Amino acid sequence: EVQLLESGGGLARPGGSLRLSCTASGFSFSSSLMSWIRQSPGRGLEWVSTLSGGGESTTYAESVKGRFTVSRDNFNSMFYLHVNNLRAEDTAVYHCAKAEYYYGSGSFYFDQWGQGTLVTVSS
Amino acid sequence: DIQMTQSPSSLSASVGDRVTITCRASQSVATHLNWYQQKPGKAPQVLIYKATILQSGVPSRFSGSGYGTDFTLTISSLQPEDFATYFCQQSFYSLQNTFGRGTKLEI
Numbered sequence: 001e002v003q004l005l006e007s008g009g010g011l012a013r014p015g016g017s018l019r020l021s022c023t024a025s026g027f028s029f030s031s032s033l034m035s036w037i038r039q040s041p042g043r044g045l046e047w048v049s050t051l052s053g054g055g056e057s058t059t060y061a062e063s064v065k066g067r068f069t070v071s072r073d074n075f076n077s078m079f080y081l082h083v084n085n086l087r088a089e090d091t092a093v094y095h096c097a098k099a100e101y102y103y104g105s106g107s108f109y110f111d112q113w114g115q116g117t118l119v120t121v122s123s
Numbered sequence: 124d125i126q127m128t129q130s131p132s133s134l135s136a137s138v139g140d141r142v143t144i145t146c147r148a149s150q151s152v153a154t155h156l157n158w159y160q161q162k163p164g165k166a167p168q169v170l171i172y173k174a175t176i177l178q179s180g181v182p183s184r185f186s187g188s189g190y191g192t193d194f195t196l197t198i199s200s201l202q203p204e205d206f207a208t209y210f211c212q213q214s215f216y217s218l219q220n221t222f223g224r225g226t227k228l229e230i
Contacts, residue, residue: 011131044225045167045222045225047221047222059218095166102172107155107215108214108217109173111172112158113167113168
Protein backbone atom coordinates (compact mmCIF):
# COMPACT_ATOMS: atom_id res chain seq x y z
CA GLU A 1 0.00 0.00 0.00
CA VAL A 2 1.29 3.42 -0.96
CA GLN A 3 1.70 5.77 1.98
CA LEU A 4 2.80 9.39 2.01
CA LEU A 5 3.12 11.08 5.40
CA GLU A 6 3.98 14.76 5.69
CA SER A 7 5.47 16.48 8.72
CA GLY A 8 7.24 19.67 9.67
CA GLY A 9 4.43 22.18 9.41
CA GLY A 10 3.62 24.71 12.07
CA LEU A 11 3.50 28.39 12.86
CA ALA A 12 6.15 30.59 11.28
CA ARG A 13 6.72 34.34 11.23
CA PRO A 14 6.73 36.28 7.97
CA GLY A 15 10.22 35.99 6.56
CA GLY A 16 10.79 32.76 8.45
CA SER A 17 11.68 29.27 7.27
CA LEU A 18 10.52 25.70 7.68
CA ARG A 19 11.47 22.32 6.30
CA LEU A 20 8.59 20.06 5.34
CA SER A 21 9.20 16.33 5.07
CA CYS A 22 7.34 13.53 3.32
CA THR A 23 7.97 9.91 4.28
CA ALA A 24 7.11 7.57 1.42
CA SER A 25 6.52 3.84 1.38
CA GLY A 26 4.85 1.14 -0.67
CA PHE A 27 6.25 2.03 -4.10
CA SER A 28 9.50 2.45 -5.99
CA PHE A 29 10.38 5.86 -4.60
CA SER A 30 13.67 6.42 -6.40
CA SER A 31 12.04 6.08 -9.82
CA SER A 32 9.01 8.21 -9.00
CA LEU A 33 8.27 11.81 -9.84
CA MET A 34 7.31 13.63 -6.64
CA SER A 35 5.47 16.89 -6.13
CA TRP A 36 4.30 19.34 -3.48
CA ILE A 37 0.81 20.80 -3.79
CA ARG A 38 -0.69 23.23 -1.31
CA GLN A 39 -4.31 23.89 -0.44
CA SER A 40 -5.92 26.86 1.24
CA PRO A 41 -9.44 28.26 1.40
CA GLY A 42 -8.36 31.43 -0.37
CA ARG A 43 -6.21 30.02 -3.17
CA GLY A 44 -7.63 26.50 -3.52
CA LEU A 45 -5.30 23.77 -4.74
CA GLU A 46 -2.02 25.14 -6.04
CA TRP A 47 0.83 23.11 -7.49
CA VAL A 48 4.13 24.15 -5.88
CA SER A 49 6.96 22.02 -7.27
CA THR A 50 7.92 18.74 -8.91
CA LEU A 51 11.19 16.81 -8.70
CA SER A 52 12.26 13.93 -10.92
CA GLY A 53 13.15 10.53 -9.51
CA GLY A 54 16.89 11.03 -9.77
CA GLY A 55 16.69 14.63 -8.62
CA GLU A 56 18.08 16.03 -11.85
CA SER A 57 15.01 17.97 -12.97
CA THR A 58 13.03 20.42 -10.87
CA THR A 59 10.15 22.77 -11.63
CA TYR A 60 8.56 25.43 -9.43
CA ALA A 61 5.46 27.59 -9.51
CA GLU A 62 6.25 31.25 -10.16
CA SER A 63 4.75 32.17 -6.79
CA VAL A 64 7.45 30.25 -4.88
CA LYS A 65 10.42 30.37 -7.24
CA GLY A 66 13.53 31.59 -5.45
CA ARG A 67 12.02 31.01 -2.01
CA PHE A 68 11.21 27.28 -1.94
CA THR A 69 13.57 24.38 -2.70
CA VAL A 70 12.70 20.72 -3.13
CA SER A 71 15.04 17.85 -2.48
CA ARG A 72 14.90 14.11 -1.93
CA ASP A 73 16.77 11.30 -0.21
CA ASN A 74 16.17 8.20 -2.29
CA PHE A 75 18.03 5.95 0.13
CA ASN A 76 15.57 6.74 2.91
CA SER A 77 12.51 7.41 0.69
CA MET A 78 12.19 10.98 1.92
CA PHE A 79 11.00 14.06 0.04
CA TYR A 80 11.51 17.59 1.32
CA LEU A 81 10.32 21.13 0.78
CA HIS A 82 12.48 23.89 2.20
CA VAL A 83 10.36 27.02 2.52
CA ASN A 84 12.13 30.33 3.06
CA ASN A 85 11.13 33.99 3.24
CA LEU A 86 7.59 32.96 4.14
CA ARG A 87 4.64 35.24 3.39
CA ALA A 88 1.11 35.26 4.76
CA GLU A 89 -0.16 33.92 1.43
CA ASP A 90 1.96 30.77 1.92
CA THR A 91 -0.43 29.70 4.69
CA ALA A 92 -1.87 26.38 3.52
CA VAL A 93 -1.95 22.64 3.96
CA TYR A 94 1.02 21.24 2.05
CA HIS A 95 0.48 17.85 0.43
CA CYS A 96 3.19 15.68 -1.04
CA ALA A 97 2.09 13.66 -4.01
CA LYS A 98 3.45 10.97 -6.26
CA ALA A 99 3.07 11.81 -9.94
CA GLU A 100 2.73 9.55 -12.96
CA TYR A 101 3.48 10.55 -16.52
CA TYR A 102 0.88 10.09 -19.20
CA TYR A 103 2.19 7.28 -21.41
CA GLY A 104 4.45 8.76 -24.04
CA SER A 105 4.10 12.32 -22.75
CA GLY A 106 5.83 14.79 -20.51
CA SER A 107 2.54 15.58 -18.79
CA PHE A 108 1.68 13.96 -15.51
CA TYR A 109 -1.07 13.57 -12.96
CA PHE A 110 -0.99 13.08 -9.19
CA ASP A 111 -1.92 9.49 -8.45
CA GLN A 112 -1.19 9.33 -4.72
CA TRP A 113 -1.45 12.11 -2.13
CA GLY A 114 -0.62 12.52 1.52
CA GLN A 115 -3.06 14.18 3.90
CA GLY A 116 -0.82 17.18 4.32
CA THR A 117 0.87 19.31 6.95
CA LEU A 118 -0.42 22.76 7.89
CA VAL A 119 1.83 25.79 7.56
CA THR A 120 0.57 28.99 9.14
CA VAL A 121 2.44 32.22 8.51
CA SER A 122 1.56 34.93 11.00
CA SER A 123 3.23 37.50 13.19
CA ASP B 124 -1.71 32.13 -16.95
CA ILE B 125 -4.16 29.41 -17.78
CA GLN B 126 -7.39 29.44 -15.77
CA MET B 127 -9.59 26.45 -15.02
CA THR B 128 -13.25 27.23 -14.35
CA GLN B 129 -15.54 24.62 -12.87
CA SER B 130 -19.31 24.72 -12.80
CA PRO B 131 -21.37 24.54 -10.82
CA SER B 132 -19.46 25.44 -7.67
CA SER B 133 -21.94 23.41 -5.66
CA LEU B 134 -24.59 20.89 -6.54
CA SER B 135 -27.33 19.10 -4.65
CA ALA B 136 -28.34 15.66 -5.83
CA SER B 137 -29.82 12.40 -4.62
CA VAL B 138 -28.60 8.82 -4.55
CA GLY B 139 -29.18 7.28 -7.95
CA ASP B 140 -29.03 10.59 -9.85
CA ARG B 141 -26.86 11.15 -12.92
CA VAL B 142 -24.58 14.12 -12.31
CA THR B 143 -22.37 16.10 -14.67
CA ILE B 144 -19.65 18.56 -13.63
CA THR B 145 -17.98 20.76 -16.17
CA CYS B 146 -14.49 22.25 -16.38
CA ARG B 147 -13.44 24.90 -18.87
CA ALA B 148 -9.84 25.86 -19.62
CA SER B 149 -8.96 29.40 -20.71
CA GLN B 150 -6.70 27.91 -23.42
CA SER B 151 -6.63 24.52 -25.09
CA VAL B 152 -5.11 21.74 -23.01
CA ALA B 153 -5.84 19.01 -25.58
CA THR B 154 -6.64 15.95 -23.41
CA HIS B 155 -4.29 16.89 -20.58
CA LEU B 156 -7.05 17.11 -18.00
CA ASN B 157 -7.40 15.20 -14.74
CA TRP B 158 -10.22 14.85 -12.20
CA TYR B 159 -9.88 14.36 -8.44
CA GLN B 160 -12.27 13.64 -5.60
CA GLN B 161 -11.70 14.96 -2.08
CA LYS B 162 -13.67 14.08 1.02
CA PRO B 163 -13.54 16.26 4.17
CA GLY B 164 -10.27 15.84 6.06
CA LYS B 165 -8.85 13.51 3.42
CA ALA B 166 -6.33 13.81 0.63
CA PRO B 167 -7.56 14.16 -2.96
CA GLN B 168 -7.74 10.98 -5.02
CA VAL B 169 -7.46 10.81 -8.79
CA LEU B 170 -10.52 9.53 -10.62
CA ILE B 171 -9.81 10.24 -14.29
CA TYR B 172 -6.61 11.20 -16.09
CA LYS B 173 -5.92 12.32 -19.62
CA ALA B 174 -9.56 13.41 -19.86
CA THR B 175 -11.09 9.94 -20.27
CA ILE B 176 -8.93 7.27 -18.63
CA LEU B 177 -10.36 5.76 -15.46
CA GLN B 178 -7.76 5.35 -12.72
CA SER B 179 -7.34 1.76 -11.57
CA GLY B 180 -9.75 0.91 -8.76
CA VAL B 181 -12.18 3.74 -9.49
CA PRO B 182 -15.78 2.58 -10.04
CA SER B 183 -17.01 2.54 -13.62
CA ARG B 184 -19.90 4.89 -12.79
CA PHE B 185 -17.32 7.69 -13.13
CA SER B 186 -16.46 8.82 -16.64
CA GLY B 187 -14.76 11.76 -18.28
CA SER B 188 -15.00 13.39 -21.68
CA GLY B 189 -13.85 16.43 -23.57
CA TYR B 190 -11.04 17.94 -25.60
CA GLY B 191 -9.41 21.31 -25.90
CA THR B 192 -11.14 23.68 -23.52
CA ASP B 193 -14.33 21.91 -22.42
CA PHE B 194 -14.47 18.83 -20.24
CA THR B 195 -17.04 16.93 -18.22
CA LEU B 196 -17.01 14.49 -15.33
CA THR B 197 -20.10 12.31 -15.17
CA ILE B 198 -21.28 10.09 -12.34
CA SER B 199 -23.87 7.78 -13.85
CA SER B 200 -25.68 6.78 -10.65
CA LEU B 201 -24.72 8.58 -7.46
CA GLN B 202 -23.80 6.46 -4.48
CA PRO B 203 -23.70 7.70 -0.86
CA GLU B 204 -19.88 7.64 -0.86
CA ASP B 205 -19.73 9.99 -3.86
CA PHE B 206 -20.74 13.08 -1.91
CA ALA B 207 -17.48 15.01 -1.93
CA THR B 208 -15.70 17.88 -3.67
CA TYR B 209 -14.43 17.36 -7.20
CA PHE B 210 -11.51 19.21 -8.82
CA CYS B 211 -10.22 19.35 -12.36
CA GLN B 212 -6.53 19.99 -13.12
CA GLN B 213 -4.74 20.72 -16.38
CA SER B 214 -1.30 19.24 -16.99
CA PHE B 215 -0.67 20.58 -20.50
CA TYR B 216 1.21 23.57 -19.16
CA SER B 217 3.45 21.67 -16.77
CA LEU B 218 4.90 24.81 -15.21
CA GLN B 219 1.43 25.65 -13.90
CA ASN B 220 -0.53 22.41 -13.38
CA THR B 221 -3.57 24.54 -12.62
CA PHE B 222 -6.52 23.28 -10.59
CA GLY B 223 -10.13 24.36 -10.75
CA ARG B 224 -11.75 25.77 -7.60
CA GLY B 225 -13.88 22.68 -7.07
CA THR B 226 -17.48 21.49 -7.20
CA LYS B 227 -19.02 20.48 -3.90
CA LEU B 228 -21.54 17.69 -4.38
CA GLU B 229 -24.04 17.55 -1.56
CA ILE B 230 -27.02 15.43 -0.71
